[in-house]
Amino acid sequence: MKRYLYYSIPLGIMWCFVHGTVSIQNFLFGLLLGPVVIRPFRELYDFDQELSFKREVRKIPKQIIYFLVLIMEITKASIMVSKIVISPKIDIKPGIIAVPLRTRTNGGITAIANTITLTPGTLTIDVADDRSVLYVHSIDASYPESIRMSIRDDLERFVLEAFE
Amino acid sequence: MSFIISALNVLSTAVLVIGLIFVFLGMLGLLRLPDVYNRLHATTKVATLGAFGVMASIVLNVGFTPIGIKAITVGLFLLLTAPIASHMIGRAARRHGVELCAESVIDEYIIAGETD
Structure with missing residues (x-):
């Protein structure tokens, strides 16, 4: 109840x-x-999870910051894609990259996948069955390592703070 | 007072125009980019920002009245659901074997149970 x-x-x-x-x-x-x-x-709904009202409330400021950053990132992403769209000759090197994940919880993976989709140049395609890898389509995949690094170091840490 | 209201009106119109420009660019990207996955880039990001701009313009115009609050709600739901829709379209396309376009440089995707 x-x-x-x-x-x-x-x-x-x-x-x-x-x-x-x-x-x-x-x-x-x-x-x-x-x-x-x-x-x-x-x-x-997770009915077995330990409930802690205080912890949920304490996360709210971080979630608000997360939403503001998300809107900023979408703006940057849109300007980047718009530039590609209006350039006279479309010059892109797309590809699908496997990005390893640290989190295993449903909420964490959902938040990361959504954030990746809304940030510049990347789009989540699928999650591996064992939830260890996220398949990300990038509009510029010439340097797969740097994309992997930026997702792991900047995005993931940020999302985990707000949602775990 | 009337100055603030007219300034808000001008701002609201400007945001509306910017939003519509982004929607237009999103649709242009849908037509110009080569394959399903690149087209999803254009429709999810650019068109979401465009729709968000339209919602923001409504909020600037009417303030925090019931209509404005509903516009905020619609904007937040757009932000939540647009990535999920693009995720499902991309996943379905990949599982049905839609190939990447010829310019693609890398493909690390492995479908479970498929060997090649």
Whole structure:
């Protein structure tokens, strides 16, 4: 029962945003609707995980920073791809690169894959079955090592701080 | 007061135009780039930023009214779902054996259970 309440809190906040007015009544109504949504999709929620409300709250500032950085990265990525698109002759060296992963959790892999897709020049294609490798399509794969390095050192550390 | 409102209106229009330019460039990339994977680069990144720009312009225009908050929500969902859609399209294409374009320099992808 406690878990239902716990997972309902983000759904309650989301209900406020979808409805368009952020108020206590709306939040409580969303909280009430939460279990109705969670029950059919029970398998998607981790019911065995240890709960720590404090830890989740402490991660929120890092997640906000992550979102701001993400928007910056998308802007850079768009300008880069736009330059390629409007150049008179398209000169690219694309390729698929295998990038090793350190994290094994569902949430971590999802966050990293999404971040890779939205950062300059790279696009996640697939995850290996044993979750150790991410296949990344890069629009400029002339130096695969440097792409691997930049994903591991800059992105992964950053994402793990916010989501683990 | 009216100065602030007109400044916000100008800013909102500017963001809208920038967003639409990015949407246009995304569609141009869809037409010009060589294969599925490169085209996904154009549609996910550039067109997402374009749609995000349109949403930001709505927020600047109407402020934090119900419509503005709904626009923020739509923007956040776009940010979350666009990479997943491109991921699924790329994965499906690769599993169905769509080849990389001729300019490609490297391919380290191994499909489970496939030997070659």
